[in-house]
Amino acid sequence: MDTSEYLPMFLAESREHLQELNLAVLKIEENPEDKEKIDEIFRVAHSMKGMSATMGFAAMAELTHKMEDVFELLRQRRGGLSRDAIDAVLACLDMLEGGVANIDEHGEERLDPAELIARLDGLVHERTPEQKAVKLGGVAPDPGELFRLAAGRPVLHVLARLTEDVSMPSVRAFMVIGACTNLGDVLVALPDEDAMEQFAGDIVEAWVVDGDPDALRNAVAEVEEVGSVEVVEVDVEQMIADAPVAEDVPEVPEEVVAEAKPAEGETKPAAKSGSGAAKTVRVDAERLDQLMHYMAEVVVHRTQLEALVSDADHPGLASAMQELTRSSQSLQTMVMQVRMIPVEAVFMRFPRLVRDLSGKLGKDVNLVLQGQDTELDRTVVDALGDPLVHLIRNSVDHGFESPEERLRLGKPETGTLEVRARPTGGGIVITVKDDGRGVDPRKVAAVAVKRGLISAEDAELVDTPRAIELLFSAGFSTAEKATDVSGRGVGMDAVRNRIRELGGDVIMDSVTGQGTTTEIRLPLSLAITSALLVEAGESTYAVAIDRIERTVRVEDWTVRGVAGRPMLVMGDEVSPLIDAATALAGRDDHAADKPYAVLVRSQSGRTIALAVDGLLGQRELVCRSLPPEVGEDVPVAAAAVLSSGEIALVVDVDGLTREHDRAARDDAPASNEENHGALQRSAA
Amino acid sequence: MSDSESRQLVVFALGREEYALPISHVHEIIRYTEPRFVASREEWTRGVISLRGKIIPVHDLAVRLGLAVQEREEGAGKIVIVESGAEMVGVIVDEVEEVVVLENEQIEPAPGSNDGAVMGVGKLEDRLIVLLEPAGLFGSLPAAELTEAA
Incomplete structure (x- = not known):
């Protein structure tokens, strides 16, 4: 069969599957009881195995199969996988990733999984048939056999759970079976006679005929170290109908291969899980x-x-x-x-990245991801990956102290690294925030002197803002610390250049001893925003929903003049009332005559009431930046084409606030609060 | 047909005069739609329109050239989408007339005009066609250099 036409699909899906597995495995490490994740792991691994086998990539298929065996442990025992097992599985995922890359590049997998397979086998030795039998004390009875033995008599199934801390399981099992034998005819017992002595499990079962259920229950319950007893009559015929028993794990690769038809690449194989997968369709970019x-x-x-x-x-x-x-x-x-995809596509890489880095560097870091569903054009999402990875590496490598040092400093032993995406009026902001040691101006100054960026005398004067400036200068990159984690000559200047290419910017803020916050701001040009459409001066404007505190009818409240400027007074709340058409389009209308006011909040936390003619409702807007020659002097950030074909201008709330402050300052010279505002805000 | 000696030009009417742009710079011609007004520094910038989702500025050629602005009938007028460099701008004209080929000798430097917007004047039989310079037309020149091109 020629499968080459499915190759691109295979590559794309494999990469995605591996990404999902990486993430799911880390989730399981955190919370081994997460049933849904375990099921997801099985589903994804299974479909990965099937696809690889169908495409003729035997090493990948085998490796995945062995990996499944390890995952099987998750289903068998509580408490999850050991760190060793997780490490092995992650190594496995890395090798599979390598295989995918090789197939992409050379058309063949070029894998030598023998060593890893041995390692995986070592982890699952417990599941060899003999050992499994010891644990269960034998093999569950074949329904046909049971039917034959029962010969028409009703069968009672006795199930006794031994307490968790049972000290002598084999003795207790013997006693349970003994109690059953006294009260009826035991057809099959688990553990059976042969396995009784080595029995180490915690469940004892017996299939009994000619007994009284209540008597059986009472007798078994009296055995010491028995936690609970269930006695139920079983419908043997039904058992036969329900066979084969579900315990059989897919061990036979051939069966899997047969199941995974090539067409699976086209219909999403995950569809059967029903977890949202059916709602999405894969489309080639x-x-x-x-x-x-x-x-x-x-x-x-x-x-x-x-x-x-x-x-x-x-x-x-x-x-x-x-x-x-x-x-x-x-x-x-x-x-x-x-074309919009959630930033999750990039964020997915981070849990693994942080786990590996912190493990390697002996740091203890808890990664918190937020706002993964914030959408961006896919080209921007693609380009975001490297800069964000760099920021995260910096935080884990240079930012966080060792757990011991953190304890000494009175900080929580585990550091917190927060990566958060959120849409704002001006675009989207991605924040990478750590609670590590922060930027040390003296250290930075010392490096800067060494790199010839500043003179030794100037080094004395370096404060935190200046240090941050230095971090971003070309040629600063801490090559001295070229660990294989960060460094490597790629500095913050590269990060900033990359983001600026996308039309955004990077802002860093740090408090020595408390941590560093880096914000990547991306423009609206390609971002999607949820906005309220308003009408002002016969034109439509859009205000980002997350900037709106509320909307009010102006006539419900009082408008008072303060120094010749109208203020909207709502109880204790007093906000400057600005006419939208005047501020945004250079008209000269009176704000107080407008029926509605939209209360918007700037990033500095100030509220302004924007007077408008009408509220038109909420829309999802694809925002585009304005050409450079228009709107230079008015606080509009972008434009969006509405479904009617009309263009709405997106209000730049921060710009509006600045404009207002500037006008107010011109009237009455006030403090330069605005300049400090930004710094104080980010330091908080 | 079009060797280096000749130029292919898109000719359009503005008031009672004829103007032309090199066809290589004309991306397309669309019917006039009222641009969305955006306050701008240049008085000839009328706002923006959406061209297939891209937001492009629209300039009023008459204002740029210092011509008297005439009221246009509803539904009349065209917007010529001009490419200059990587940018696209819309230029409002009254009507797009034709594409002509002018030999280089038919083109003379614009008399008395030091405005970067005009490249020269072409003579075609008894018609005078003002050749516009796409790069100098908008934005790149300070407003002070404007002269009456008419």
Whole structure:
């Protein structure tokens, strides 16, 4: 069978599966009782194994199969996997990743999994059939056999659970079976006679005929170290119908291969789990770009058609044209939105990264991820990966102290690294925050002197903001510490350059001894925002929802002039009332005459009431940056095309606040609170 | 047909005059749609329109060239999408007329104009066509250098 046409699909899916497994394994390490994750691991590993085998990548299939055996331990015992097992599984995932990369590059897997397989086998030795039998004390009875032995008599199933701290399981098992034998005819017992002596499990079972259920229950319950007893009548015929017994784990690779038809690459194999997978469809990124391209052509043709229609005179033509215009505009919006993916695609790598790094460096770090569902254009998401990885490495390597040092400093032993994405009025902000030692100005100054960036005299004057500036300068990169974790000549300047290429910026703030916060701000150009549409001066504006405190009717409250400026007074709350049309479009309207006010909050925490003519409702907007020659002097951050084809300008709330402050300062010279505001905020 | 000696030009009408841009810089021509007003520094910037989701600025050529702005009928007018460098801008004109080929000898330097917006004047039979310079038309020149090009 020629499978080459499925290869791209195989590669894409494998990468995704490996990513999912990485994440799930770490989750399991954290919480071994998470049933859903365990099921997910099995589902993903299983489909990975099937795909590899179908595509003829035997080493990958075998490795995955062995890995499944280790996962099987999760189902068999409580308390999860040992660190050794997790390490081995992660090594396995790494090797599989290598295999995928080799297939992509050379067309063959080029794996030598023998050593790893041996390591995995070492972990699962407990599950060899003989040992499994010791644990269970024998093999569960074959329903057919039971039926034969019962010969029509009703069968009682006695199940006794020994207490968790049972000291002599074999003795107790013997006593339980003995009690059953006294009260009836024991057809099958688990453990059976042969296994009784070595029995080390905690469940004793017996299938009994000619006994009284209550008497059996009481007798067994009286045996010491028996925690609970269940006695139920079993329907042997039903048992036969339900066979084979579910305990049989898929051990036979052939069966798996047969199951995984090549078509599986096209319909998502995960669909059977039903966990949201059925709602998504995999699309090649290139096709998305093509879709965009064709969409553009449709629009061109539509405009041509529109021109022709305006000259023609045919009943119904004009309205049909309008319909076409409207639907193609909706289609256009949709196509743009399809390109949006959650930042989770990048965040997924971090748990593994942090685990590996902190393990290697002897740090104890708890990673907190937030806002993974914040959406960005996929090209931006792709480009975000490396800068974020660098920031995380920096935090784990240079930021966090060792657990001992943290304790000495009176900090929690485990450091917290928070990576958070959130949409803002001006775009999206991704924050990497650690509670480590922070930037040490003296250390940074010393390095800067060594690198020839500053003179020895200037080093005395380096404070934290200056130190941060130095960290970002080209040529600072702490090559001296070129551990294989960070360093390697890629400095913060590279991170900043990368982000600036995307039209964003990087801001770092640090308090010595308390930690470092780095913010990556990305522009709206490609981001999607949930916004409230408002009408002001016959135009539509959009205000990012997360900046809105609330909306009010102006007539419900009092408007008072303070130093010639209107203020909206709502009880104790007093906010400057600014007319939107005046502030955003250079008109000259009176804010107090407007029916509504939208209360917006700037990043410095100040509230401003924006007076508008109408509230039009909430929309999901794909925001685009404005061309440089327009809107330089007005606080608008971006534009968004509405489904009607109309363009809404996105209000730059921070800009609006700054503008207001500037105007107020011009009127009455006040403190330069604004400048300090930013620093105090981020230090808090 | 188009050797280095000749230029292919898109000719359009503005008031009672004819202007032209090199066809290589004309991306497409769309019907006039009222731009979304955005306050801007240049008086000739009328706002922005969305071209296939991309937000592009729209300039009023008449204002840029210092011509008297005439009221346009509803539905009249065109926007020429001009490419200059990596940027695209929309230019409002009255009507797009035709594509002509002018030999280089038919083109003379613009008389008395030091404005970067005009490249020269082409003569085609008894018509005078003002050749515009896409790069100098908008943005790159300070407003002070404006002269009356008419």
